Each structure stands twice: as structure tokens, then as C-alpha cells.
Amino acid sequence: AQSVTQLGSHVSVSEGALVLLRCNYSSSVPPYLFWYVQYPNQGLQLLLKYTTGATLVKGINGFEAEFKKSETSFHLTKPSAHMSDAAEYFCAVSDRYQAGTALIFGKGTTLSVSS
Amino acid sequence: DVKVTQSSRYLVKRTGEKVFLECVQDMDHENMFWYRQDPGLGLRLIYFSYDVKMKEKGDIPEGYSVSREKKERFSLILESASTNQTSMYLCASRTRGLNYEQYFGPGTRLTVT
Numbered sequence: 269a270q271s272v273t274q275l276g277s278h279v280s281v282s283e284g285a286l287v288l289l290r291c292n293y294s295s296s297v298p299p300y301l302f303w304y305v306q307y308p309n310q311g312l313q314l315l316l317k318y319t320t321g322a323t324l325v326k327g328i329n330g331f332e333a334e335f336k337k338s339e340t341s342f343h344l345t346k347p348s349a350h351m352s353d354a355a356e357y358f359c360a361v362s363d364r365y366q367a368g369t370a371l372i373f374g375k376g377t378t379l380s381v382s383s
Numbered sequence: 384d385v386k387v388t389q390s391s392r393y394l395v396k397r398t399g400e401k402v403f404l405e406c407v408q409d410m411d412h413e414n415m416f417w418y419r420q421d422p423g424l425g426l427r428l429i430y431f432s433y434d435v436k437m438k439e440k441g442d443i444p445e446g447y448s449v450s451r452e453k454k455e456r457f458s459l460i461l462e463s464a465s466t467n468q469t470s471m472y473l474c475a476s477r478t479r480g481l482n483y484e485q486y487f488g489p490g491t492r493l494t495v496t
Contacts, residue, residue, distance in 0.1 A: 277423065300482045311387070311473060311487035312426075319482035358425060362481045368433035369481050370416055370441065375425035 270295045270363040274374035282382050287331075287346040289377050291359030294340065300362040301342045302371060303333055307355045315357075318342060329353070354381045385410050387488035389474050395494045402461040404491050406474030412486075413479050415457035417441075417449065420471040420490070432457055433479075464495045 275290040293299050300319050304312040316327025323335040333344045342359060356378050360371040390405035408415065416431040418441075428441030432451040446468060450458045457476075461468055471492050475485040 274425075302484060304487075309489075311489045312475075313487070314484045317482075317484055364481075365431075365439050365441075367437070367439050368414060368431060370414075370428055370431050371475075371485050372428070373418075373426040375423060 270299065270361045270372055272301075272359045272361050272372065272374040274357075274359050274377050276377055277375065278378045278380070280380040280382065281349045283351055284348050287344070287349045287353065287379065289344040289357050289359075289379065291333075291342045291344065291374060292340050293342060293359075293361050295361060301333075301335060302360040302362075303327065303331070303342075303344050304358045304360060304373075305329075305355050306358065306376075312358065315344070349379075349381045351381050351383065354379055385486045387474055387476055387486050389472075389488040389491050391491050392489060393492050393494075395496065396461075396464050397496055398465060400461075400464050400495075402464045402493065402495075404459040404461075404472055404474075404493070406457045406459070406476075406488055407455055408457075408476040408486070409455065410476060410478070410486065411454065412476040413454075414477045414485075415451065416475040416477070416485060417447075417457070417459045418473045418475065419443070420473055426473065429459065464493075466495050469493060469495045 271294045302317045303315040318335045359374040417429045418426040430449040474488040477485040
């Protein structure tokens with residue numbers, strides 16, 4: 269079974285600073301990887317995904333992530349944090365079950381942004 | 384625009400009650416999912432359905448059942464609610480294929496007292 273590990277349950281940055289949220293995956297086959305964001309009292313929305321092709325993936329709101337097979341990582345970055353980026357972020361990998369597929373999520377990282 | 388709706392945002396039930404959580408999607412997706420979200424544990428898959436009347440257990444199916452009689456609707460059932468089922472429940476849907484994203488509803492916060 270696939271799995272993801274998010275390093276750091278809580279990350280704090282200042283407004284304008286670099287955001288780096290870490291995700292490592294475990295997969296026996298080429299993975300499909302996703303980053304989602306959850307704002308308070310809302311469902312999850314997709315930030316970006318890696319399926320095949322270019323390993324640097326750009327997403328919404330200025331976020332990007334790089335797939336590094338040698339490091340089994342898919343870290344999320346943003347050059348300059350905004351107050352509005354404060355949210356919970358989830359990394360996920362697509363996994364097969366007996367008759368179907370589903371996303372398996374990490375435990376999440378809460379991003380705090382201070383002024 | 385893609386839409387996944389859940390029947391309630393907040394729900395309070397008593398221990399032992401039968402609870403139904405409803406989810407509807409308007410995207411003609413084959414796959415639908417139920418997760419529960421708890422602080423520090425992330426999202427954990429309870430059940431999913433890959434077609435009408437078809438279901439598969441996720442990672443934590445104990446204490447839950449599901450029903451999918453129509454393609455657009457997927458119900459999560461707590462036969463006899465317990466306090467340890469107090470949680471946020473998230474429904475999602477997706478078209479077939481490993482490389483497609485899941486679309487989430489806003490969640491139902493269930494409290495069992």
C-alpha cells in the first residue's frame with residue numbers, strides 16, 4: 269500500500285517569507301501525487317497534482333511542488349507567504365484497493381503566517 | 384462548476400441513534416468516497432464506491448456502512464452512533480483513473496453525545 273508522511277504538523281512563517289511544506293511518499297510503483305488545502309470550516313480544494321511529465325508542477329495561488337523520485341519527495345513551496353495562505357495542507361497519493369482507487373492522505377500540516 | 388454537497392454542515396446525535404449522512408455530486412463521477420477527519424490523524428478513508436451498488440472498504444470501516452442506489456448519491460450510515468464517532472466527515476467524488484483528483488464537499492461535523 270502507498271503512504272505519505274508530512275514532516276512537521278505545524279509550520280510558522282512571517283509574511284513574505286518562503287513557505288516549505290514537506291511530503292515524502294512510499295510507493296512501489298510510479299506515484300500520482302496531490303497537494304490539497306483546507307481553509308477553516310471548508311472542504312479540501314486541490315492546489316496541484318503530479319501525474320507524469322514535468323517534475324516541477326505549478327498550482328494555484330503561487331504554489332508549486334517538485335517531484336523527486338530519488339528522494340521520494342513532493343515538497344510544496346511558495347516564494348512569498350501571504351496572510352491568506354494560513355490553512356491546513358494535505359499531501360496525498362493515489363492508491364489501489366481491490367476493485368478501485370482512492371487518495372491516501374498524510375496527517376496534514378497547519379501553516380501559520382504572521383505579520 | 385463541479386459540485387459535491389453534503390446534507391448537513393452540523394449534526395448532533397445521541398449515543399445509539401442511527402445516523403445517515405448524505406452526499407450528492409453533479410459531475411456524473413463513477414467514484415465516491417467517505418473520509419473522516421480528526422486532529423492529528425488527517426483524513427482516513429472509511430468506504431468508497433466505484434459504481435452504483437458497488438462498494439469497497441477503506442482503512443477504517445468498522446462501525447459504518449454505506450449505500451449507493453443512484454450514481455449521484457452516496458450515503459454513510461452509522462448503525463448505532465457512539466461517542467468515538469464524533470468527527471468531521473468529508474465526502475468526495477472522482478472520475479475513473481488513478482491520475483484524477485478528488486472533489487470534496489464542505490464536510491459534516493457530527494457530534495455524538
